[in-house]
Amino acid sequence: MHLYTYDGTFEGLLTVVFEAYERKAWPASIEQEQVAQPIMFGETIAVIADEQKAQRVWQGLQKKLSAGALQELYYTYLWEQAGFDRIIFDYIRLVFETKENIEGNFAAPCVLQIQQAAKQVHREKHRMEAFVRFQKTADELFYATISPDFNVLPLILNHFRKRYADQRWAIYDTRRRYGIYYDLHNTSFIKLEQPLRQGTNMPDGVMDAEEDKYRQLWQVYFDHVNIPERKNPKLHLRHIPRRYWKYLSEKQPQALR
Amino acid sequence: MDSRITDKLKILADAAKYDVSCSSSGGKRKNENKGLGNAEGMGICHSYTEDGRCVSLLKILLTNHCIFDCAYCVTRKSNDVERAAFTVQEVVDLTINFYRRNYIEGLFLSSGIFKNADYTMERLVRVAKKLRNDHKFNGYIHLKTIPGASEELIKEAGLYADRLSVNIELPSEASLQQLAPEKNYSEILLPMGSISQQLLQAKEEKKLFKSAPAFAPAGQSTQLIVGASAENDHQILQLSNQLYKSYSLKRVYYSGYVPVSSDNRLPIITEPPIIRENRIYQADWLMRFYGFDAKEIVDELHPNLELDIDPKLAWALRNRFAFPVEINIADYEMILRVPGIGVKSAKKIVSARRFTHLNFEHLRQMGVVLKRAKYFITCQTKSLQRQELDSQQIRNKILFGDGSVRSALLTQQLDLFRQVG
Numbered sequence A: 001m002h003l004y005t006y007d008g009t010f011e012g013l014l015t016v017v018f019e020a021y022e023r024k025a026w027p028a029s030i031e032q033e034q035v036a037q038p039i040m041f042g043e044t045i046a047v048i049a050d051e052q053k054a055q056r057v058w059q060g061l062q063k064k065l066s067a068g069a070l071q072e073l074y075y076t077y078l079w080e081q082a083g084f085d086r087i088i089f090d091y092i093r094l095v096f097e098t099k100e101n102i103e104g105n106f107a108a109p110c111v112l113q114i115q116q117a118a119k120q121v122h123r124e125k126h127r128m129e130a131f132v133r134f135q136k137t138a139d140e141l142f143y144a145t146i147s148p149d150f151n152v153l154p155l156i157l158n159h160f161r162k163r164y165a166d167q168r169w170a171i172y173d174t175r176r177r178y179g180i181y182y183d184l185h186n187t188s189f190i191k192l193e194q195p196l197r198q199g200t201n202m203p204d205g206v207m208d209a210e211e212d213k214y215r216q217l218w219q220v221y222f223d224h225v226n227i228p229e230r231k232n233p234k235l236h237l238r239h240i241p242r243r244y245w246k247y248l249s250e251k252q253p254q255a256l257r
Numbered sequence B: 001m002d003s004r005i006t007d008k009l010k011i012l013a014d015a016a017k018y019d020v021s022c023s024s025s026g027g028k029r030k031n032e033n034k035g036l037g038n039a040e041g042m043g044i045c046h047s048y049t050e051d052g053r054c055v056s057l058l059k060i061l062l063t064n065h066c067i068f069d070c071a072y073c074v075t076r077k078s079n080d081v082e083r084a085a086f087t088v089q090e091v092v093d094l095t096i097n098f099y100r101r102n103y104i105e106g107l108f109l110s111s112g113i114f115k116n117a118d119y120t121m122e123r124l125v126r127v128a129k130k131l132r133n134d135h136k137f138n139g140y141i142h143l144k145t146i147p148g149a150s151e152e153l154i155k156e157a158g159l160y161a162d163r164l165s166v167n168i169e170l171p172s173e174a175s176l177q178q179l180a181p182e183k184n185y186s187e188i189l190l191p192m193g194s195i196s197q198q199l200l201q202a203k204e205e206k207k208l209f210k211s212a213p214a215f216a217p218a219g220q221s222t223q224l225i226v227g228a229s230a231e232n233d234h235q236i237l238q239l240s241n242q243l244y245k246s247y248s249l250k251r252v253y254y255s256g257y258v259p260v261s262s263d264n265r266l267p268i269i270t271e272p273p274i275i276r277e278n279r280i281y282q283a284d285w286l287m288r289f290y291g292f293d294a295k296e297i298v299d300e301l302h303p304n305l306e307l308d309i310d311p312k313l314a315w316a317l318r319n320r321f322a323f324p325v326e327i328n329i330a331d332y333e334m335i336l337r338v339p340g341i342g343v344k345s346a347k348k349i350v351s352a353r354r355f356t357h358l359n360f361e362h363l364r365q366m367g368v369v370l371k372r373a374k375y376f377i378t379c380q381t382k383s384l385q386r387q388e389l390d391s392q393q394i395r396n397k398i399l400f401g402d403g404s405v406r407s408a409l410l411t412q413q414l415d416l417f418r419q420v421g
């Protein structure tokens, strides 16, 4: 029995695959080192992330998988739900051990799981692209906070960079405690000691003078596009489940607006 | 806050909301000038109204003053409502500021007619031009063309807009004459024809010269109002079918008539025919994405869509000889025709069966919903059905089986149609 531990990075996980093949010793379980419990029987192999080894595994995958499938694999990593490392491992092993391309083989559990995990991540990415609400600060930064179910910040970066090329902006993930910042030239990952949280009262003078005006105009607009005769709360909730309301200024109760 | 602009926004958003098209898809405008915005590919719904419609564009009228008196329209001259008008600059500011905060994908601008068609159209074009030229705005712009506007103005609009629409509103000339006497079909179809020619021409030029100017790259669309006049579903779908074919429309939108008027030219209804509208949309999808011909969905003998089942199921029940379909060997096109199996499931099935013979368990795992499909398919010649059922039995099982309760809404709606006749 072999327990593999790694540092929680994607690179580390690919290194686990490399080491397992190197030793021909398949993992009974794969765990991140900060949470791994020592085991009673068998051997613990503490894998150290290694760029070259990870590269070799990735290149091997590139030869056998489409760009779409590689993306799904990476999305599953960002999914972060219990057991994701195992699913990724099983999938990669199936790829290497099957002669033909396995992408469409939805009868194999790991292929299906990867597809489903990737779909969830993709949906969350799409939701964040839709629901981010920037607030303009006094120094002309467009700022938003999010706390997505999955780690989608790296995935939404490009979308926002393309769209808001002519304004400075930052999006901060308050759950994972990091953010992205665009300074009109480059984007970079940032960490803030005490990030301002959206939905709470911002200290005086932090926001642009016109910020309130436009937020209120948006709420007015939202209230007036409704057709009361067609009200359909079930459909509404299917599109915006309650847990996303926190992002949306138009969903805040009137009194708090 | 500036209360004047707030009031205008209230009035002019209210007046624009009955136009149901909301799509911001199909744009090809990239942010290549380091400007603001990007309208490539799929549009995003930034929010949803309480009736479940996508909010993707700032959809407003430039003004709700109008010289016409179309019976079905809130903005009609004889209606006693508050009137307002935005300036060009006000619309530009709202659009830019909403866009920068990630509230919207762009602007959908329409208008009542003040003074005359060209005067109004010229202002709509000016908004779009200003956004593109002064603000390097690459977000989505949908302009509605004003009935009777000159060809040159429409041509200019196409240079700045991603999509143009000409609303037909009423599905037949006779109804149009009755309910919108100042309008006529040829006046509506003329700009539609010229837009579709411009679209074609721009596409040809693009092939020759990469730098040729784009013309409304997301195409043109129209809207039909359902339930304000007497046309049946057969007539409506025939018309859409023609529009898709002859004018290469991107979309036909259907808007269940919301009683906004007590005009005696209109039927007396209390609620919009939401279910009928939904069935027509489903039929429209069958024509565009499922390879169905309009004639297969409704014909002179069955001129109306059934309200209690969707049109694909209705077709399957009328054509039992085509079933059951064997999942492991049937053509993709035929699998697509199985009730309950959509494009995604059909694709997954065709892909997975190259690896193994599929059984029902595989289908379940892949997320194929069998509730309706099970009556119409076999897996390796096995069926989930023990007895032979006729169409009526299947219909009852699907509608009432598994203890499902019919929604109160549907019953209400059915009553409503009985009243209207």
Ligand code: SF4
Pocket: B066, B067, B068, B069, B070, B073, B074, B075, B076, B077, B111, B112, B113, B180
């Ligand atoms: S012309 Fe347009 S805005 Fe004016 S009444 Fe007719 S439909 Fe309404």
